[in-house]
Amino acid sequence: MSEGRVLARSARGASVLVSLAVAAVASAQPAQTPLDGASIPKFVDPLPTFAGQRVGGPVVYVAMKETQQQVLPAGYGYAPTTVWGYEVGGIDVTTGRPVLRPARFPGVTVEALQGTPTHVVYSNRLTTPTLQSQLPVDQTIHWADPLKLRCIFQPSMSPDCMRQYAGPVPTVVHLHGGEVPPAFDGGPEAWFTASGEHGSNYSSLVPVLPNQALYRYPNTQEATALWFHDHALGTTRLNVYGGIAAFYFLRDDQDTGKGSNPLRLPAGEQEIELALQDRSFDIAGQLLYYDATQLPNPQIHPFWRPEFFGDVIVVNGKSWPTLAVEPRRYRFRFLNGSNARFYDMAFAKGFTGDPALGGSLGMIVTDPGPAFWQIGTDGGRLDAPVRIDRLLVAPGERADVIVDFSGLAGQTFTLVNGANAPFPDGDPVGTSTTGQIMQITVSKRLSSPDGTCNPAAGGCTLRRTPIVRLADPAKGTLARGVTPTVKRQLILKEIAADPIPAGCDPGAAPGDPSACLTTGGPREVLLNNTLWSGVTEQTLTDPSPTPVSGGSKLGANFATEAPRVGSTEVWEVANLTVDAHPIHVHLIQFQVLNRQAMNTGEDDAGAPFGYMADWQAAFAGGALVEGGGPPLPYGDPANPATWNADGAVGGNLPFSPYLSGAATPPTPGEAGWKDTVVMYPGTVTRIAVRWAPQGAGVQQAKPGRNLFPFDPTLTDPKSHDLFGNPGAAGYVWHCHILEHEDDEMMRPYAVQR
Ligand SMILES: [Cu+2]
Numbered sequence: 001m002s003e004g005r006v007l008a009r010s011a012r013g014a015s016v017l018v019s020l021a022v023a024a025v026a027s028a029q030p031a032q033t034p035l036d037g038a039s040i041p042k043f044v045d046p047l048p049t050f051a052g053q054r055v056g057g058p059v060v061y062v063a064m065k066e067t068q069q070q071v072l073p074a075g076y077g078y079a080p081t082t083v084w085g086y087e088v089g090g091i092d093v094t095t096g097r098p099v100l101r102p103a104r105f106p107g108v109t110v111e112a113l114q115g116t117p118t119h120v121v122y123s124n125r126l127t128t129p130t131l132q133s134q135l136p137v138d139q140t141i142h143w144a145d146p147l148k149l150r151c152i153f154q155p156s157m158s159p160d161c162m163r164q165y166a167g168p169v170p171t172v173v174h175l176h177g178g179e180v181p182p183a184f185d186g187g188p189e190a191w192f193t194a195s196g197e198h199g200s201n202y203s204s205l206v207p208v209l210p211n212q213a214l215y216r217y218p219n220t221q222e223a224t225a226l227w228f229h230d231h232a233l234g235t236t237r238l239n240v241y242g243g244i245a246a247f248y249f250l251r252d253d254q255d256t257g258k259g260s261n262p263l264r265l266p267a268g269e270q271e272i273e274l275a276l277q278d279r280s281f282d283i284a285g286q287l288l289y290y291d292a293t294q295l296p297n298p299q300i301h302p303f304w305r306p307e308f309f310g311d312v313i314v315v316n317g318k319s320w321p322t323l324a325v326e327p328r329r330y331r332f333r334f335l336n337g338s339n340a341r342f343y344d345m346a347f348a349k350g351f352t353g354d355p356a357l358g359g360s361l362g363m364i365v366t367d368p369g370p371a372f373w374q375i376g377t378d379g380g381r382l383d384a385p386v387r388i389d390r391l392l393v394a395p396g397e398r399a400d401v402i403v404d405f406s407g408l409a410g411q412t413f414t415l416v417n418g419a420n421a422p423f424p425d426g427d428p429v430g431t432s433t434t435g436q437i438m439q440i441t442v443s444k445r446l447s448s449p450d451g452t453c454n455p456a457a458g459g460c461t462l463r464r465t466p467i468v469r470l471a472d473p474a475k476g477t478l479a480r481g482v483t484p485t486v487k488r489q490l491i492l493k494e495i496a497a498d499p500i501p502a503g504c505d506p507g508a509a510p511g512d513p514s515a516c517l518t519t520g521g522p523r524e525v526l527l528n529n530t531l532w533s534g535v536t537e538q539t540l541t542d543p544s545p546t547p548v549s550g551g552s553k554l555g556a557n558f559a560t561e562a563p564r565v566g567s568t569e570v571w572e573v574a575n576l577t578v579d580a581h582p583i584h585v586h587l588i589q590f591q592v593l594n595r596q597a598m599n600t601g602e603d604d605a606g607a608p609f610g611y612m613a614d615w616q617a618a619f620a621g622g623a624l625v626e627g628g629g630p631p632l633p634y635g636d637p638a639n640p641a642t643w644n645a646d647g648a649v650g651g652n653l654p655f656s657p658y659l660s661g662a663a664t665p666p667t668p669g670e671a672g673w674k675d676t677v678v679m680y681p682g683t684v685t686r687i688a689v690r691w692a693p694q695g696a697g698v699q700q701a702k703p704g705r706n707l708f709p710f711d712p713t714l715t716d717p718k719s720h721d722l723f724g725n726p727g728a729a730g731y732v733w734h735c736h737i738l739e740h741e742d743d744e745m746m747r748p749y750a751v752q753r
Contacts, residue, residue, distance in 0.1 A: 032134065032282035032284075032286065032288050033282055033283045034280065034281075034282060034283075034288055035280075035281040035282055035283045035285070035288075036311070037280070037281075037310070037311030037312040037430070037433040037434075038311070038430065038432045038433050040072060040073065040076075040078075040281075040312060040319055040320070041073050041076060042319075042320035042436060042439070043320055043321070043322040043438070043439040044073035044074075044075075044076070044320075044322070045070075045073050045074055045318055045319075045321055045322070046318075046321060046322060046323065046324070047272070047274075047315060047316055047318060047321035047322065047323040047438060048104075048316040048317055048318050048321070049272055049273070049316070049323075050108055050109045050247070050273050050316075051268055051269050051271060051272070052094050052269075053092075053101060053108050053109075054092075054093045054094070054108065054109045054110070054111045054249065054257075055088045055089065055090040055091065055092060055093065055099060055101060055108055055109070055110055055111065056090055056091055056093045056110065056111040056112060056113070056118070057090040057091030057118075058116070058117070058118065058119060059090065059118075059120075059121070060088065060089065060090040060110055060118055060119070060120045060121070061087075061088070061089035061090060061100075061120075061121050061123070062086050062087070062088055062089075062107070062110070062120055062121070062122050062123070062173065062228075062246075063086070063087040063103065063122075063123040063124075063125045064084060064085075064086060064087075064103075064122075064123065064124050064125060064126050064171050064230075064244050065084070065085060065086075065087050065103040065125045065126065066082060066084055066085075066103075066126060066129040066130065066131060067082075067083060067084075067085050067102070067103040067104065067105075068080040068081070068082055068083075069081055069083050069085070069104055069105055069243075069317055070318075071083070071105075071279070071281075071285075071314060071317055071318060071319055072281065072285050072312075072319050073319065078285040079284055079285040079286075080285065081281070081285050081286055081287060082130055082131045082286060082287070083104075083105040083131065083242060083243035083287065083317075084103075084105065084126060084129065084131060084239065084242035084243045084244050085102075085103035085104045085105045085106075085107055085243050085244065086103060086104070086105075086106070086107025086108075086228075086244055086245075086246050087100065087101065087102060087103035087107070087125075088100075088101045088107050088108045088110060088246065089101065090110070093111045104243075104317060105242075105243025105244070105245075105317045106243065106245045106246045106247070106275045106277075106316065106317055106337065107244070107245070107246030108246065109246060109247040109248070109249055109273055110228070110246065110247070110248045110249070111248075111249045111251060111257065112217065112219045112248065112249070112250050112251065113219065113250075113251050113252070114219055114220065114221075114222075114223055114250060114251065114252040114253075115219065115220065116219055117216050117217060117218050117219055118216070118217045118219055119205070119214060119215070119216050119217075120173075120214070120215050120216075120217065121208060121212055121213075121214050122171075122172075122173045122212060122213050122214075122215065123209070123211055123212045124169070124171045124192055124193055124194045124211045124212070125194055125211070126168075126169040126171065126194050127194045127195070129169060131242055131287065132165070132166065132169060133164065133166075134286060134287060134288070134289065134290075135238040135241070135242060135287075135289055135290075136164070136238070136289060136290035136303035136304075137164075137165035137235055137238060137303065138234070138301050138302065138303035138304040139151040139160075139161045139162075139165055140152055140161055140162075140300070140301050140302060140303075140304075141234050141301055141304055141742060141743045141744075142233065142234055142531070142532055142533065142743075142744065143170075143232075143233050143234020143235055143742070144170035144188075144189075144191045144199055144232050144233045144234060144235060146167050146168045146170050146191075146193050146197040147167045152540070153540070153541050154541075162302055168193035168194055168195045168197060169193060169194065169235075169239070170191035170192070170193050170197070170232040170233070170235060171191060171192065171193070171230050171232050171239055171244065172186045172187070172188070172190045172191040172192065172199070172202075172213070172230065172231050172232050173186045173213075173215070173228050173229070173230065173231070174186035174187070174228065174229060174230075174231035174586070175215075175217060175226055175227075175228045175248060176226055176227050176228065176229060176396065176584070176675065176676075177224065177226040177227070177378055177379060177398075177589065177675040177676075178217055178221070178226055178248075179218065179220060179221040179587060179588065179589075179693055179694070179708065180215070180217055180218065180587070180710070181216075181218075181710035181711070181712065181714075181723075181725040181726075181728075182587075182712060182714065182715070182727065182729070182730055182731060182751075183203040183204075183215075183717070183725055183726045183727060183728040184203070184205070184215035184216060184217065184725070185586055185587065185728070185731055185732075186215070186228075186231050187201055187231065187586070187728070187729075187730075187731065187732055187748075188201075188231055188232060188233035188234075188236070188532075188732065188746065189201035189202075189233055189555065189556065189729070190202050190203060190213070190728070191232040191233065192211060192212070192213055193211065194211045195210075195211065196209075196210025196211055198210070199232075200555060200556045200729075201555050201556070201717075201728055201729045203717055203726050203728045204726075205724075205725070205726070216725070218709045218710060219250055220693060220695075220708075220709050221250065221379070221380075221693060221694050221695075222250075222252070222379060222380030222381070222589075222673065222694050222695065223250050223251050223252035223254070223255045223380060223381070224250055224376060224377075224378065224379055224380045224381070224398070224400070224673075225247055225248070225249055225250075225273075225333045225335065225376070225398045225400060226247075226248040226249075226250055227245060227246065227247050227248055227275075227335055227337065227398070228245070228246055228248050229244060229245035229246070229337065230244045230245070233532075233742075234742050234743070235742065236738050236741060236742050237308065237339050237738035237739050237741075237742045238289065240337070240339065240738055241279070241287065241289055241308065241339060241738075242287070243317070245275065245277075245337045247273050247275065247333065247335065249333075254463075255381070257271065263453065263460070263461065263462060264451065264452050264453040264459075264460070265331055265375070265402070265452060265453065265460075266328075266329050266330050266331040266402065266452045267331070270326075270328065270329065270330045270331060270452075271330075271331045271333070272323070272330060272331070272332055272333065273316060273333045273335070274315055274316065274332050274333065274334050274335065274438075275315065275316050275317075275335045275337045276313065276314075276315055276334065276335065276336050276337065276338060276343055276393070276437060277313075277314045277315075277337045277338050277339075278308075278309060278310035278311075278312065278313055278314065278338050278339075278341045278434065279310040279312050279314050279319075280310040280311055280312060281312060289308060290303060290305075300497055300518075300523050301523070301743065304739065304742070304743055305739060306521060306522045306525075306739055306740075307339070307340035307421070307422055307737060307739050307740075308339040308340055308738075308739055309341055309421045309422075309434075310341075310434075311430060311433045311434060312433065313417070313433070313434060313436065313437050313438075315437060315438050320436065320437070320438060320439070321438050321439075322438065322439040322440070322441060323438065323439070323440050323441070324440075324441050324443045324444050325405050325440055325441070325442055325443075325444060326405070326442070326444040326445065326446050326447060327405050327406050327407060327408055327409040327442050327446055328404075328405060328406050328446060328450035328452070329402055329403070329404045329405070329406065329450055329452045329454070330402070330403050330405065331375075331400070331401070331402055332400075332401050332402075333398065333400055334391070334393050334398060334399040334400075334401065335393075335397075335398050336393040336394060336395050336396065336397050336398075337395075338395050339395065339737065339738040339739060340395060340421070340422065340737045340738065340739060340740075341395070341419070341421050341423075341434070342392065342393070342394050342395070342419040342421070342423035342424075342580070342582075342678075343391075343392070343393050343417045343419055343437065344390055344391070344417060344418045344419035344423075345372075345390065345391045345392075345393070345415055345416065345417055345418075345437065346365050346368060346369070346389060346390050346391070346415075346416055346418075347368070347369030347370055347371075347372075347403065347413040347414070347415055347416075347440070348363075348365040348366070348367060348368060348369050348413060348414050348415075348416050349367040349368070349369050349411065349412070349413060349414075350365070350366040350367030351363055351364060351365050351366055351367070351414065351416050351435075352364050352366055352431075353428075353429070353430075353431025353432075353435050363416045363417060363418040363429060363431070363435040363436075364418075365416065368389070369408075369411075369413035369414075370403050370404055370405060370408065370413070371387050371388065371389055371403075372387070372388040372389070372391045372399075372401040372402075372403060373385045373386070373387055373388070373401060373402040373403070373404070373456065373460075374386050374387075374388050374391070374399055374400065374401045374668070374669045375400050375401065375402055375455070375460065375462055376398075376399070376400030376462075376672065377398070377399070377400070377669065377670065377671075377672035377673055377674055378397060378398050378589065378672075378673060378674045378675045378676055379589035379672065379673025379674060379675055379694060380467070380589070380672060380673045380694065381400070381462040381463055381672070382462060382463075382467070382671065382672045383462065383463060383466050383467055383671075383672075384460070384462060385402065385455035385460050385462065386668040386669060386671070387455075387456075388401070388668070388669050390418070391669070392419070392667075392669075392678070394423070394580070394582035394676065394678045394736070395582050395676075395736045395737055395738070396582050396584050396675075396676040396736030397582060397674075397676045397678075397736075399669065402455050402460075404454070404455075404456065405440070405442045406450060408442045409442050409446075410442060410443070411441075411442050412439065412440070412441045412442070413439070413440045413441075413442075414436055414437075414438075414439050414440075415436070415437040415438050415439070415440065416435055416436055416437065417429055417434060417435055417436070417437050418435065421434070422579040422580075423579065423580045424579075424580055424680065424681075425578065425579070425681075426579070467672055467673065468694065468695065468696065468697060468698065469482075469591070469698070470482050470568060470590070470591040470688035470689075470690055470698075471591040471593045471594075471666070471687075471688045473591075473592070473665055473666050473668075473670070473671035474665060475665060476593060476594035476663050476664060476665030476666070477593070477594075478570075478593065478688060479688075479698065480698075481698045481699065482568055482688065482698055483568070484567075484568045484569050484570045484688065485564070485567045485568065485569065485637070485703050486563065486567065486569040486570075486637040486649065487569065487570045487571075487572065487643075487646070487647055487648040487649070488561065488569060488570070488571050488572065488648055488649055488650045489572045489573075489574070489644065489646060489648035489649075489650040489652050489654070489655055490527065490528045490571060490572070490573050490574070490650045490652070491528055491529065491573070491574045491575075491576050491615070491630070491650075491652055492525065492526075492527065492573060492574070492575045492576060492577055492581055492583075492679065492735075492745075493525070493526050493528075493529050493576050493577065494522050494524075494525045494526075494576075494577040494578070495522070495523045495524050495525070495526060495626050495627065496520065496521070496522060496523060496606075497518045497520055497521060497522070497523040498518050498520065499518075499520045500516050500518060500520045501516065501518070524627075524743045524744045524745070525577060525581070525735065525740045525743075525744070525745045526627060526744055526745060527733070527734070527735070527745055527746070527747045528560065528629065528630055528650065528651070528652075528747070529625075529626070529627060529628065529629055529630055529631075530548050530560065530627070530629050530630075530747060531627050531744050532557065532744050532746050532747065532748070533545075533556070533557045533558065534548055534551040534557050534558025534559060534560060534747070534748070535547055535548070535551070535558060536548055536625075536627065536628045536629060537626055537627025537628060538625070538627070538628060540627075548560065548628065548629025548630070548634070549629050549630060549632075549633050549634040549651050550629075550633070550634025550635065550649075550651065551629075551634075552750070554715065554729050554730050554748050554749075554750045555715070555728075555729025555730065555748065556729070557729075557748045558748075559730060559747070559748045559749050559750045560629075560747065560749075561733065561747065561749040561750075562749065562750040562751070562752050563637075563689070563691050563749070563751060563752065564691065564703045564704055564751075564752045564753070565691050565692075565703075565704065565705070565706045565708075565712055565713055565751050565752065565753060566690075566691060566692050566701050566702050566703050566704055566705040566706060566707065567690070567691055567701075567702075567703035567704075568688060568689065568690040568691075568701065569688075569689050569690075570593065570686060570687070570688055570689075571686070571687050571689055572646075572648065572655060572684050572685075572686045573679055573684065573685050573686075573687075574598055574600060574611065574652075574655055574683075574684045575679045575680060575681050575682065575683055575684075575685070576600050576601065576611070576612050576615070577681055578601070578602075578681050579681060580678050580679060580680045580681060581678075581679050581735045581736075581737060581740065581745070582676050582677065582678050582679070582735065582736040582737065583676065583677055583679050583685075583733065583734070583735055583736070584675055584676040584733065584734055584735070584736045585675060585689060585731075585733040585749075586675075586731040586732050586733065587691070587712060587731045587751070588675070588689060588690065588691055588692075589673035589674060589675050589694050590673070590674055590675070590677075590687045590688060590689040590690070591666075591672075591673065591674065591687065591688045592666035592670045592671075592674055592677055592685070592686075592688075593663075593666075593686035593687060593688050594663035594664055594665055594666070594686050595663065595664050595666075595680065595683050595684065595685050595686070596659050596660075596661065596662070596663040596664070596683065596684050596686075597659065597660045597661045597682060597683055598610075598611060598655060598658050598659055598660070598682055598683060598684045599611060599658045599659075599660060599682075600612045600615075600658060600682055601681070601682055610658055611653065611655070611658040614653055614658075615631060615652065615653050616631075618631035618632060618653050619631040627744075629651065630650060630651025630652050631651065631652065631653070632644070632651045632652065632653070633651055634649060634650060634651040635648075635649030635650065635651060636649065637649050655684055659684065663686070673694055674687075676736055691712065691751055692705075692707045692708070693707050693708055693709075704753065706753075709723060710723050710725045711723070711725070711727075712731070712751040713750075713751045713752060713753045714726075714727035714728075715727050715728065715729050715730060715750065717729075729748065729750075730748050730749055730750040730751065731748070731749055731750075731751065732746055732747060732748050732749065733746070733747055734746030734747065
């Protein structure tokens with residue numbers, strides 16, 4: 001244990017001394033009595049839809065505002081819920097007239113057309129929001145910190161760090177899945193507040209008001225459902241929970257969104273956004289995030305919890321809605337906008353929640369409804385529709401599907417969910433709560449003949465040209481002609497809090513003298529055992545902290561992943577934790593190569609085995625250095641002498657001796673462009689990542705050749721690229737479980753010339 005390690009421990013340990021005060025402070029918060037999700041009537045109110053309301057045009061205006069929304073069913077005495085929403089203004093894409101859509105959660109969909117840039121003026125108008133008092137901002141994690149209290153760096157935390165935060169709300173908007181310049185990526189440190197404070201990586205195309213940022217999206221990638229949501233450092237989980245998220249449909253001349261679209265896809269009223277988000281409520285109908293009886297790690301972070309799981313499923317801002325459809329085909333644009341909950345879905349006429357009936361999933365479909373025909377992934381349309389009986393969508397992922405209700409007139413289906421939480425081995429869903437998402441009744445008369453393509457009959461042609469293949473999804477190998485220049489082997493590692501000390505009472509309420517100051521649960525989850533900042537946890541509070549191996553300065557941080565523009569890399573990520581993590585890379589769309597089982601983990605007594613044991617022993621000193629980076633030198637992508645025996649950089653022991661079984665190709669629903677991919681525990685997930693636009697041919701993209709319509713390598717905020725975009729400090733890759741990304745499971749990355 002290094003001296004720095006001891007210092008860091010004592011710095012964090014100091015928070016123990018003051019954490020007893022937390023309960024008193026927490027009890028000073030407005031008391032919230034939980035509303036049992038099972039008591040809320042389901043399938044009462046109609047699903048809110050956005051057809052006929054979507055907003056586009058060359059300039060779009062998006063304001064973050066607090067508003068009241070009837071999330072729980074109307075007419076049952078539930079008050080409207082105070083939420084944060086996006087108010088969206090621009091040109092109505094149906095009528096061509098200027099419109100302003102009122103703030104709501106999620107915001108009304110923005111629509112853009114491939115090849116036509118969209119300018120968006122984002123305004124933070126969350127001035128003195130009342131919802132703030134219900135959101136447990138944790139000032140002791142590495143966060144935006146507009147008041148500059150620097151709690152994470154304080155050797156002994158002041159009471160200011162431990163009480164309910166009441167300062168300005170930092171926000172920044174990330175267009176998830178977008179091929180955009182670094183200045184408009186909406187990264188974690190580009191935040192801005194209603195009162196005009198700015199994060200270190202704030203940028204705007206041109207100067208605007210201090211509470212605003214103006215971004216220009218080139219819209220040159222493939223048509224798909226992107227989404228925009230808040231991404232402020234260390235408070236994304238709360239801002240998104242409050243409600244600031246919305247779809248961003250990118251159209252092209254095939255997927256026009258109009259009934260006349262040449263692909264003959266369902267359109268108009270038959271194309272429906274479905275944003276799935278779980279929430280909890282109090283008996284006053286207000287959002288409930290924090291339960292003071294479930295302090296996860298008061299020893300270290302008084303308010304942060306490892307994952308949020310609500311007991312109410314909300315779709316498009318309405319709890320358990322119902323949707324009346326005609327007996328015809330519909331196109332559903334699924335988005336998992338939840339903080340941490342996965343959805344493993346099927347339409348069912350009959351279902352049961354009794355796991356004893358078999359299957360690994362909590363909800364058993366006894367009488368199936370129509371199947372999903374998936375036509376698109378995160379980043380665009382598939383080559384051909386694929387039939388999916390159970391649709392898995394992790395936080396951040398999207399799925400574009402057709403469901404055929406023809407011949408089913410008069411029937412009622414429930415969209416059920418069987419995904420354990422945490423996924424895949426956590427608690428089963430609640431049969432009458434989280435196991436159900438929404439209801440569909442085939443109760444409307446057929447208003448016109450269904451002229452859409454029928455995927456079941458092989459009638460749908462989705463693309464003019466096939467997907468440019470980095471990976472061969474049938475074989476699980478690199479596609480022909482693809483030559484990656486770098487292989488990275490990286491790991492996901494959970495860092496636990498200290499074990500529960502002897503003599504305390506794990507069941508005692510916080511503040512009780514016998515209560516435990518730690519649950520022994522997760523303290524943070526790290527990418528390659530490295531903090532967001534890229535400095536070692538042991539030197540975090542030093543005036544000149546030490547970067548981890550391979551770290552090079554990028555803005556306020558140190559990046560370790562610095563791919564060359566135009567190059568293709570293979571990232572092999574071994575998940576050493578017990579849960580699945582949806583890993584998201586900004587700027588590009590990638591392709592899934594394969595997954596392979598790996599002998600790694602900790603046994604029931606917490607003893608590491610397999611790769612984890614050897615990997616921990618590989619640290620200097622023979623034991624894991626928490627947050628100290630990888631155990632070995634990171635390696636230089638340009639110097640093969642520095643690579644490990646698997647030919648990889650990343651600073652880790654080679655994975656190959658620990659692999660077992662054959663590598664499995666991506667699922668049919670993953671066989672396209674992805675920006676977020678599920679990485680299962682005890683598994684290495686391999687992705688092919690190319691720093692070039694999706695449409696570039698395999699022979700076109702070359703290391704050092706920039707094919708983007710902007711310069712992704714420009715880091716200097718004072719200069720502009722040839723396209724007029726300012727520079728900014730790079731991009732990020734991270735886990736899309738929002739509680740994880742807020743507490744260090746995120747890394748900056750640089751694109752190099
Ligand atoms: Cu995670």
